[in-house]
Amino acid sequence: MWSDLAPVGRSASSGGYFRQPFASAERELAAWFVEQAEARGLRLESDATGNVVAWWDAGAGAGVLTGSHLDSVLDGGAYDGPLGVVSALAAVDALRARGFAPQRPLGVSVFVEEEGSRFGLACLGSRLASGALTWSAAAGLRDRDGVALADVVEGGGPALLEGVGAFVELHVEQGRDLVDRDAPVGVASEIWPHGRYRFDFAGEANHAGTTRMADRRDPMLTYAMTALAANKQARLADQRATFGRLEVTPNGTNAVPSHVTAWLDARCSSEAALASLVDAVTRQAAERAGRDGTTLTVTPESVSGAVAFGLDLGLDVPVIPTAAGHDAGILAAAGIPTAMLFVRNPSGVSHSPAETAEPADCLAGVEALADVLERLAS
């Protein structure tokens, strides 16, 4: 299966993946998933946003779901998302090879727009599928070209996940914990609270040559000091703060910009620490704006609370926290007993072409997932 996916959306220059939601490479993978499900005789159910569950109808009662997402960040790795979908299908194959007869329906799910790289809201699909987000609140979200979500999908209709009794997401690990512990597979204990905050800095466009330094109202300068302040604040508190996206207007080499918009991604070990980090960065940015003659507006775009995974998988593997967001966090917050399995990533790098995983570790992940599903569906 993996060889089917590997070329889709891969950039020849960087080796990274561009699988933007509702665009060609991601849709190609979505069609591939439907083919795989049909080839296994699974019953497909989808919602109007494009979330899909492929059911192995069996037994009775609330279903056990496993899966992940097929979209990627801009220039992302091969495994973030697709590994969980491929492993879910492979776990179904493994269970059938074992002759297992589920006592509950088993589903393989694919959620759309997990990364939020197109419409800005991470886990968009699972928020809609679980009922955490309404279609009327989502329909007007716009991508960087101004295209609204409602322009690319129909949306609306019932939430897909009603009647789901448990969810397990397998994911490539996005840090170094399993490498340090010399373990191929681990289980997640929790997801750190995290959020995205839009910082709009406004100043005055002016000539780069003729404007004296003292006469400038330069929002890029305010932004630069804010990025340094965020980095320092996060280091001091052992938390995470990143400015990874910037829009500069008019974006010319020989003009002081009039506007800079930057997005802060902040992640902390507690909700109090997250609030305090964002407050500290906002305060320092506002002070700096006062000195630069610029103005600042901060808009939280999405904030996710702490998630503790309550579903005990009974595996004897390392249990590790993560500061990455996942659809599993949304389902857990919606009250569905949820767990995550991680597969070791030797590079320890993710959201980058350098993300990797070894075939033997991936197979260990599939076996662990199959064991877990067998227990949950017995």
Ligand code: GLV
């Ligand atoms: C999604 O992968 C995130 O944690 O940003």
Ligand code: MN
């Ligand atoms: Mn990701």
Ligand code: MN
């Ligand atoms: Mn992911």
Ligand code: MN
């Ligand atoms: Mn994620």
